Amino acid sequence: MNDRIFLSSPHMSDEGYEMQYVQEAFDTNWIAPLGENVNEFENELARKVEIKAAAALSSGTAAIHLALKAAGVSQGDIVFCPTLTFSATANPIIYQNATPVFIDSNVETWNMCPKALEEAFNKYPDVKAVIVVHLYGLSADMEKIVELCKKHNVPLIEDAAESLGTYYKGQHTGTFGDYGIFSFNGNKIITTSGGGMLVSNNEEKISKARFWATQSRDAARHYQHSELGFNYRMSNVVAGIGRGQLKVLDQRVQKKKYIYEFYQRELSHLEGINFMPENEWDSPNFWLSCATLTGSVRPLDVMQALEQENIESRPVWKPMHMQPFFKKYEFIGSKVSEQLFLNGLCLPSDTKMTDNDLNRVTKIIKGLW
Secondary structure (H helix, E strand, O other), X not given: OOOOXXXXXXXXXXXXXXXXXXXXXXXXXXXXXXOHHHHHHHHHHHHHHOOOEEEEEOOHHHHHXXXXXXXXXXXXXEEEEEOOOOHHHHHHHHHOOOEEEEEOEOOOOOOEOHHHHHHHHHHOOOOOEEEEEOHHHOOOOHHHHHHHHHHOOOOEEEEOOOOOOOEEOOEEXXXXXXXXXXXXXXXXXXXXXXXXEEEEOOHHHHHHHHXXXXXXXXXOOOOOEOOOOOEOEOOHHXXXXXXXXXXXXXXXHHHHHHHHHHHHHHHOOOOOEEEOOOOOOEEOOOOOEEEEEOOOOOHHHHHHHHHHOOEOOEEOOOOHHHOOOOOOOOEEOOOHHXXXXXXXXXXXXXXXXXXXXXXXXXXXXXXXX
């Protein structure tokens, strides 16, 4: 009963798809940096989410960085960014010597509040770009956000690092903005151990991003560089893992949903517990099953009880405007994100969990009541 239960760990396919592609890379000696796996991973993911072009990169953070660069963000520019997110969303804004303005969440989605975003537009009409995040696999209210960005003629970047497999009104998240990014970090719904993807319907911009990501090497016989470049391309071996993982994405989404519904069924009756919101227009991938606790049992009580039994759980992200590094930047909104952080809890959502594992988790939690 003391076997480790992880929050969300890598889950390779039972069929061994990943090793087939990795072995192919070894057999052909296309180990790094590029090769057929990279090209096909880009093509297969683009087809999966129904977008024109994709660039396989070393991380989701690199993808956000190049999206900002492609959007023309540079020194002194303002970029709107959700405050309730991981720092990887905000860090690339600083890479470009730009200034983040953090936008609050709303309770309906846990994501960027359109009303707070509109307030930000009124205050900063010359904003250069907007980044929106689909937190924990929940879609932001994209119709309202897209409408605001189009009204102000501002590029929209979707951080869909946590939401591959999530749909908003039947369309994949990551495909509404001018640019979308996905992450394949070890804890994501599918993983390449590390890596990311930049996607867009602007094929010319994606081609340019690939150029930047390969050290901006000009098409010359000798090594020539006319622009600043980055070492951001995904390796052919890593891309092979991604191709195999992509084949089981739908299975992983189904299991994540099963885990979420199990928790709902077993724990919703407990006083003070509420699970993350579901909307009729949102079809989440349920990357993590999250809840808020507003009664006498606090998130730390649950985390410590689970930790004692070798079970991993986490708080909800600490808002960026509360972080030591980012607290000097402006925040627009009320205190929704702060309340979500104060009361929020991420339950173990590993797709390898059995019903016995889920019962073990819920039994411990129920015991606190």
